[in-house]
Amino acid sequence: MTSDVNLSEREQLVLQAVVHMYITTAEPAGSRALVKRFGLDFSPATVRNVMADLEDSGFLQQLHSSSGRVPTNRGYRHYVDYLMRVQQLTLAERARIEQELTRGLNDADELLRQTSHLLALVTHQTGIVEAPQEREAIVQTIELMPISNHRMALLLADSYGRIRTMTVNLEQPISSDDLSRTRQYLNDILRGVQVEHIKHTVETKARMIQDEQRRLAEQALHMVETLPLTRPGQLFLDGANQLFEQPEFHDIERAREVFLLLEEREQIIEMLRKGMRNAPPWTSVLIGSEAARQGFDEISVIAAPYCVKGKAVGMLGVLGPRRMPYPRLTAVVEYTADMLGRILTRLAG
């Protein structure tokens, strides 16, 4: 994502000023206002010339022929990649994030939800947290729990500290003895196996085993084969309401479009991962149509991966209008990802 045009020092300065202006006021930036606001040591007329150049090279844009300038996607891109300095969070802010996250500590799912809530709260944007990729998780413990004569639950603790419950229909009641032997068996062969390989593992083992253990293995196979192990990634979203605050979503059509987008969970996950692929392993910023589908330029996303035991297992971030305070939000997202990773690692311990 490098620019094919070299910008002069002055052009960079003006571009940055326009972005800052627009981010804070939501109004197109005019030459006079820029000079005044940022104390530039050249005149409005000069700024106008520079802005005209920046428009020619696609960094700025006019909404109509006599309005101030607004950054284009490319303008934001350049700003984020080269001009912006990620803000330092204050101690108080760091403390707050840490505190809010360690509160709901006992349950991993609760923690993830809490994180999305926190992101929304602190950034005043929509907070997004993708749950750890379940398929890649590793089996820690398996538990079987009878519910009725015809149903039982299979519980799975994974290496991310999450616990999944799945139910299994039984053709015939299972004795408590059988149950505990099957439990033992499942734990023996599955501990340390990746969740996505569970079925395969059980199947191969079952095929190899002879006589006496045979029944046990088939029992296990039967339980496992209907499990919904490949369900799609989970997403925790919070603070979509915040979008209403932004003037760009006062138009009902726009608002609706974003809300519709937010309902398409898979697409959002897809989007987050796209960001990760582009710039591993650090924070990525998706601007306008880079984030959403083509032709929908209103939103941006800042996302960062979080790591459990040193391995990136999921993404989190914020979604908001393209006109976003990137320096601050980037810092918040990074710090939150870091904290979440730490806490999850501790939980999975």
Added chain:
Amino acid sequence: MTSDVNLSEREQLVLQAVVHMYITTAEPAGSRALVKRFGLDFSPATVRNVMADLEDSGFLQQLHSSSGRVPTNRGYRHYVDYLMRVQQLTLAERARIEQELTRGLNDADELLRQTSHLLALVTHQTGIVEAPQEREAIVQTIELMPISNHRMALLLADSYGRIRTMTVNLEQPISSDDLSRTRQYLNDILRGVQVEHIKHTVETKARMIQDEQRRLAEQALHMVETLPLTRPGQLFLDGANQLFEQPEFHDIERAREVFLLLEEREQIIEMLRKGMRNAPPWTSVLIGSEAARQGFDEISVIAAPYCVKGKAVGMLGVLGPRRMPYPRLTAVVEYTADMLGRILTRLAG
């Protein structure tokens, strides 16, 4: 909720016509249009007179001095209570609901989510499902599952077919023997006990027990006392986006207000239960400010309780603009509540 004014046959006819007109077109109903649309056998002038009377007694309202009439809260109320005939669902519709619900059959939580989704889909409104009151649930089975040296999970299957997972921090590792003895102990004393009495039960038992079993009981007590058993009711919401379709929410301020309301889960639950208290045990319709807080008249809610093993354990329904097709939605909500109850009962075994 009876009316203190007796309406003549003709007045009822006109009121009903106005409600139908407004529900379908979202435009205030004028006298001429009513006559034409409903083939009334008296003239527009007569309708005008009747409408003026209905306005005097508070059933209708004009938006401005020369506009058509629109029902008031009271108008809707009378319509719903006395005039409306609940629609019969077609066989196809029933089949669809049943089919959609039995699809996600294995997991109770999944089922509840699915139900809210279905409601949104079929009614084009926002679907709401309140999870069964957890506190009143009865313990079926308890399972303990080691996660690490310092954490374990306590799993609880209740009489509604739901499974809750809670984690417990351990001060020191617990042996597998101890774990299974404690599990046995917990099951012995808690099976059949209401969830809200768990802590109390364990405490009293622990106090009574002497010597040798003592340690076990204290172990159990320690596990149970930090459990988040009293967490607030859970709510499954789906299709809030549908609200954007309604012209009354094209105004951004209104839309925002509803979305804000939808975030306040406890208040929605409160609202649903209010409905149940008013008219047990059947479908209740909350109109305008009956549903939301005072002064916010834009929405209505249709809600019905669903029963597990014959006992009403939760509510479900739809939320939408006050201008709602009540006859059809009432039917859908009732049928869905019935189906959900059946399936849950089956699940709970």
Added chain:
DNA sequence: TTTTAGCACTCAATACGCGAGAGTGCTAAC
């Protein structure tokens, strides 16, 4: 006495014109 036709009136919605203001591009001077 009830119903209806006719008519004047009201009000929202829409379009139109106008002036103010913000901001530009261009030219000429510095």
Added chain:
DNA sequence: GTTAGCACTCTCGCGTATTGAGTGCTAAAA
């Protein structure tokens, strides 16, 4: 290369005129 000056453009807000749906009232008809 930079800046001041100026004509020009376009949006926004406001007041006015027009239109049209719908009413209330009155007087005639049933």
